[in-house]
């Protein structure tokens with residue numbers, strides 16, 4: 001039988017105000033009345049209002065996990081750690097590799113090195129990314145398994161940081177028996193991803209973040225949807241509630257030192273994804289064909305779900321139609337908030 005709930009536990013969520021982190025915090029609070037969560041976040045790419053700050057099971061620490069004053073607040077009374085902090089995302093990391101290092105690679109190293117002697121810790125779940133191991137192909141994708149070797153050629157410092165995080169997860173497990181579990185995500189979408197969340201990170205991707213919230217916002221506003229490389233690439237889109245269930249399955253059922261894909265197991269081209277969003281949003285938007293992004297060679301990919309289903313009991317439940325309907329409704333309900341976070345960056349970017 002697979003566990004789905006925590007007993008009395010102290011849980012740390014690093015990057016807890018972010019898109020995935022805040023959804024994870026809410027899901028754990030909802031189902032586990034005896035847990036206490038400490039969310040740590042420097043709000044580099046998040047808004048703290050994404051967290052239920054009035055819940056007395058939650059403590060929020062505003063700061064970087066790479067700062068000693070923040071690490072000093074973590075003592076050996078923690079049951080689980082979810083490490084979700086990142087320098088979001090590929091384009092920000094290409095613009096400023098040093099900021100990526102400070103908030104991505106270095107956060108992982110500082111955190112793991114600080115907690116390596118903690119005796120009570122049952123699991124540290126590291127959020128890795130399928131992009132750092134997937135084969136780069138525009139031919140038909142085959143499922144990426146957990147056994148894939150990483151290519152030495154990466155498209156961005158972000159991708160390099162994610163795979164270095166895996167190297168450190170394995171190193172700290174082997175050397176110090178730190179019970180790390182790597183959760184390799186595919187592309188997450190869903191409520192709580194706020195366009196423009198956090199600080200300006202050098203490029204328009206600060207505002208537009210990822211393809212799904214961008215397409216949904218533009219579809220709602222009747223603006224054309226930008227299709228780079230004619231939308232030929234494909235992705236394995238996974239709804240955020242499923243990712244959170246997968247992270248919890250990694251924490252409760254994952255084997256220390258091991259890695260699990262948290263994926264839907266299907267891929268869809270970006271062009272098909274755009275058309276589906278336009279249809280579900282009942283939008284008048286068209287698509288705008290753009291050239292391929294020079295740095296982006298990732299092509300078509302999806303994750304194999306065989307191992308995570310067999311070993312940790314994880315299977316994605318939410319299909320594309322349901323997931324997109326919920327995300328579009330959430331975006332419409334929160335439009336004025338989203339537009340106010342986008343507007344923060346208007347000095348840098350003509351929206």
Ligand SMILES: NC(=O)c1ccc[n+]([C@@H]2O[C@H](COP(=O)([O-])OP(=O)(O)OC[C@H]3O[C@@H](n4cnc5c(N)ncnc54)[C@H](O)[C@@H]3O)[C@@H](O)[C@H]2O)c1
Pocket residue numbers: 014015016017018019020021040041042043044045046063064065066083084085086087088102103104107127128129130162185186187188189198
């Ligand atoms: N969203 C996806 O499609 C996806 C895919 C693969 C992997 N991931 C991984 O999942 C994790 C969560 O991603 P997300 O989409 O929620 O991104 P996000 O940007 O919303 O969340 C990352 C959080 O980390 C915080 N952060 C940055 N630097 C920090 C620091 N030094 N100390 C503390 N907090 C810091 C940010 O403010 C933000 O809240 C990331 O590690 C990401 O690499 C996400």
